[in-house]
Amino acid sequence: MEMEEKLSALLEKAKIEVNEAQDLKEIEALRIKYLGKKGEVTNVLKGMKDVSPKERPIIGKKANEVRDAITVILADEKGKLEKEKLEQQLAEETIDVTLPGKAVTTGQTHVLTQIIEEIEDLFLGMGYQVIEGAEVETDYYNFERVNLPQNHPARDMQDTFYITSDILLRTHTSPVQARTLEQHDFDKGPLKMISPGKVYRRDTDDATHSHQFHQIEGLVIDENITMADLKGTLELLAQKMFGKEREIRLRPSYFPFTEPSVEVDVSCFKCGGKGCSVCKQTGWIEILGAGMTHPDVLEMSGIDSKKYGGFAFGMGPDRIAMLKYGVNDIRNFYLNDQRFLEQFKRKG
Amino acid sequence: MRVSVKWLSEYLDLSEIKPVDLADQITLTGIEVDDVTLPALTLENLVVGKVMAAEKIPDSDHLKKTVVNIGKDESVSIVCGAPNVKAGQKVIVALPGVKLPNGLKIKKSKLRGVESNGMICSLQELGFSDSVVPKKAKDGIYILPIDAKTGHKALPYIGLDDAYIELDITPNRADALSMRGVGHEVGAILNQKPVFPEIMVSDDRTENVDEYISVSVEDEQDTPVYKMRIIKDLQVVESPMWLQRKLMNVGIRPIDAVVDVTNYIMLEYGQPLHAFDYDALNDKEIKVRRARKDESLVTLDGLKRELNPDNLVITNDGEPVALAGVMGGLTTHVTEKTQTVALESALFESSVIRKTAQSLNLRSESSSRFEKGLNTAVIEQALDHAAQLIADLGSGQVVSGVAKVETIQPEDKKVTIALDTINHTLGTSLVMDEVVQLMERLGFDTETSARPLTVTIPPRRWDIEIEADIIEEVARLHGYSRIPATLPKNESIPGELTPKQQLVRETRRFMEGAGLSQAISYALTTNEKAKAFSKHDADPVKLDWPMSAEHQALRMSLLSGLLDNVQYNVARQNKRVAFYEIGRVFHAVSDNKLPNEITHLAGALTGPRIEANWQEDEQDFDFYAVKGILEEWFIMLGITDEISFVPTQTFEELHPGRTAEIRWQNKGVGVIGQLHPALAEDRDLKETYLFEIDMDILLDAEKDTLIHAPIQKYPGTKRDVAFVVDETVLHDDVLSVMKQNGGKWLKAVKLFDLYQGNTIEEGKKSMAYSLTYQNLEATLKEEEVTADFEKLKTALVENLHAEIR
C-alpha cells in the first residue's frame, strides 16, 4: 500500500505545484518533472519490482489514473495561462480606431468622358456599334457627303478651320457616318452606329462657345425604320441622361443631311416643365438635333434609298454636361482645373 | 426675320390668338421663334405732348425749360436737354412712373432749380438702336407729325403698341424671309387662307419705258430675269409715318421715300430691288455682265471696290454702276434731287452673289435673299407694287411698260408620293383625306384621282422638290407630338466595344486607379508647343487661316498641353498634380493628304505621391514611381516581356540623365523622363515627371491568348548575391548577364538593395539580388542550384568586373 499512497501524495503535490505555475514554461517543466521519462511518476513505478504480483494490476491502474489526472491538470492550467496570455497581447495591441486612415489617391474620369461612356453604354445595349473616325477630314466627306455642296447657304452655319482648300478639321462627326455607310454590307444586317469624338469650329472661345468640343452622332439604316422609332429612341436617351420622368418634344428644324429634320427638346429636369432659369421659363431644353436620313445622303453612299432608310441624331456632350451639372462656362472642360474635375468623382 | 404681328394681321385674322401663343404654334409646327417682344407692356403710359414753350435755362449751356401740353388743359414743366426741341412740336412724353427700356424710371425732379415732371423722349431712349433711327432724329428727341393728337397714347405712332416675333429662319425656309411668305406659313398653321391686297399700276400711257431704257444680260445663267420700270416727275421726300414705323421696328433705318419703298417691298415680297437715279445714267442701256479684271466701282458707302470676273455688275455706258444684288454705286444712287428713278427687280444666280458678298465682306438683307433663292412668281409683282408706291409717295408717275429680260417663267412643280411612303417613313397611319387637307392648308393643289398622290407646289415654296420634302410638311402640320414613340424592330445584333475600345476604357480605369486624373486638352496649340516633345521630324499640321497664334497648329505630342494643365494647377496651390490624357496627335504626310492621326497616352505628375501624415513623411513622385505605373500597365496589356527602357538624351525638353526611351519589340514607342529642370523653372514647377506612349501600336499588337497556368506545386529555391560594380553598370546590364548565364532553372531575379556611399569605393555601387530557381516538374536538388549559381557569379565577375561580396 505504500506505493499507492506515494502515488496519491504525488498527485496532491502536482495539483499544488501546477496551480502555482506562473507561465507556460513552468507548466512544461512540471510536465517533464511529473510525466517525463525520468519523471516522478516513472520514479515511483520503479518500486513495482517490490510489489507482489497480485497487487501489481491495482498499482498499475492507480498509476495510470494519477498520470491521467496530472495530464488533465496540466492541460487545464496551460489552457488558462494561454488564454491569459492572449488577452494580455490583445490588450497591448489595442489601437485608436478613430485615427485617420491612410489615404488612397485615385484619379477620376473627365466629366465629358463620363457622359460619353454613359451614352455609349446605352446604345451598346441596344445593339449599336461605336465607331470613331479621323478628326482631320476632307471637305468632301465633311460637307459634300452630308448634302452640303460648295456654295450651299447652310455652310455658313458651320465656320470651319481649313488646313488646305480640301482638308479641314471636322465640324461634326458626320463624316464617320458617310464613311461607314459606304462600307456597310446590308446583307449582314442593319447599320446601327454611334460616333463620339472631338469636333472643331471657327469660334472665339467664350462662356458658351469653344473652338473644340465633342459630339455624338447616331445613325440607324435598315428597311422599315420610321420616325416613330427615332422618337422612341430619343425618349429613352433623354430619360437615361436626365431622369425617368422626362418627356421629349420634336420641333421642325433643318439639317442638310436629314429630311424631315427636327430639333429635340427635353422637359426641364430642374423645374419639371413649370418654367425656371435653366429652361428660360419655357419648361423645355433643347438637347439634340435629329431627322430621317436624306435620300441623297444614302444614294451618295451607293445605297438604294427606295429600299433603305433610317434616322440620324446628334448631340453635344459638353452641352449635356453643362445642363446636367449647371456648369456655366464651357472653357472649364478644357482648362483641367483639378478642383473642377474632382467634383465629378461622385457617382452616387 | 422680325415679324410685326400687326403687319401680319393685314393678311390673316389674328384677333383670336395672343402673340405668345402664336409664337408657340409657329415654333412647334414651322419655324423656330427666338423671341417675342411686347414693348407696350412697360411703355403703356407714353403720351403725345405739344411743346408750348421752350426756353434756355440761364446758367446751363444746353438745358431748356419747356412747357408741354399733355391733353385738354393739362400742361407740365419738363427740363429737356435735346438741341432740337422747339415750341410747336408734337413730341413723345414719358410721365412720372414710366420705366424706359434702358432701366431709367421717370420721377418728378428739379434740375437747376427748375421743376421737371417727365421726359421728352428720343427713339433710342425708347429702345430703338442707333442703326435704325432716321439720321435727323439721331441726336435729339423724336418729333411726331404735326397732326398727332395731343394727349393720346404715343405708342401707336411709333409702332410700339405692336408685338414682334423674331423668327430664326433656317436656310431651307428662305420662303419665310418675306411677310407674304410668313403669311402663307402662319395661314397653314392656323388653317386660314391669307388674303393679300391687289396691286394696280396706274401708269402713264403717253410714254413707254422703251423711250427711257433698254436692258440686256450677258449670260442668262447669271441673270435669268432682269426687269426695270421708270418712275418720273418725282420729288424725293421723307416717308410717311406708317412706312418709317414699319421699317424701324423690324430693324431698317428710314432714308427717303424711294429707298424706303425698295426695302419695304423686299420685306413684303422677299424680292430685293434697287433704285437708280435715272438722270445720273449716261445712256439708255443697262447691261448685266461679269466684271472685267481691273475694273472698279465706288459703292454707296464711298469705298472703291476692285472687281474681278467673279463679280456680277450692272453696267451703263460700259461702266459698272452697281454690284448686282449686293450694293449700288455711289454715282447713280437716289438723292433728294432725283426726279426720275429706274427701278430694278431681278433674279441673279445665287452662288455668284454669294461669292461677291463674301469676298467683299458685304453681306446685306438683299444679298442674303439672292443667295437663298427667290420666289420667281413675284419678281414683276414686287416691281409693280414698288413703282406705284414710289410714284404715290413722291407725287410722280410710273411710265408705262417694263423693260425686261426674262429667260425663265415661274412654274409649278409636281411631286408624286404614295400614302404608304408617308406612313412608312413617319410610323403613322394617316388616311388620304387627312394628307390632302394638310396640303390644302399649305395652299398646295392635289390630285387624288390617280394614285399615288400628286401635289402641285407653287414657286413660292421652291424648297420643296422631293418626296421627303412632302413628308416633312405632313409631319410638321400633322404634329410631331402625334407621331408615336417606338423602337426599331430590326433583328437584334448585340452591340459591343471592339477589343481596342475596351482596352482604352481599361486603360482609363487603370490610370485612375493608379491615382491619375483624366485631362482633355486642346488639340490646336502654338507652333512651338505642337512640336515640343515630339521626335517626329516634320513640321506640324497648320491651319490655313488661324484665329490666333494660340491655336494654329495640331499637336504632335500631348505633353505640352498636359504641362500647361500642371502649371495652371500648381499656380493655384494644387500641390499634387497627376494627369493622364488619351488623345490624338497629328503627323503631316504631304500637302494634299490627310495627316496620320495616332492615339497617344501621356501623363504628367508632380508634387507629393504620398502626402505627409501622422504615420509617414511626404514622398514626392519620382522616376521610379511613374515607371512602376507603366510597368503595371504593360502587365495589363500582356506585353511586359517585349518592353525595355533604354537611357536616352535625345529629348531636349527632358532631363538628359533621367529619361528613357520606351521600346516595344525593340522599336521606340514612347518616352518617360523628368521635365528638364530649366524648363521646369520657367514654368515654376518642382520635379515633374512625364511619359508619352503610342497607344495605337501597343493596343493593336497581337497578343498570345491568355491561358491559365497551373499554380506551381514544387517550391522554388532562393539564392542571394551581392556585389560591387562600376556605377555606370546598368541594372539592365546585370539582368542580361544573369539571363544569359543563369541556367535553365532561374525563374526570377529581383533587386533588393542598391547602395552607394561611405563604405563603397568612389565610382562604384553595391547591388544585391535575390534569385529564384525552380523546376516545374520536380523538386530541385541543392547541388543543381549551387552549380548554376556559381556559374552565374563567375559570369558577373567576368562580364561586369563585379566584386562578389
Ligand SMILES: [Zn+2]
Ligand atoms: Zn425649368
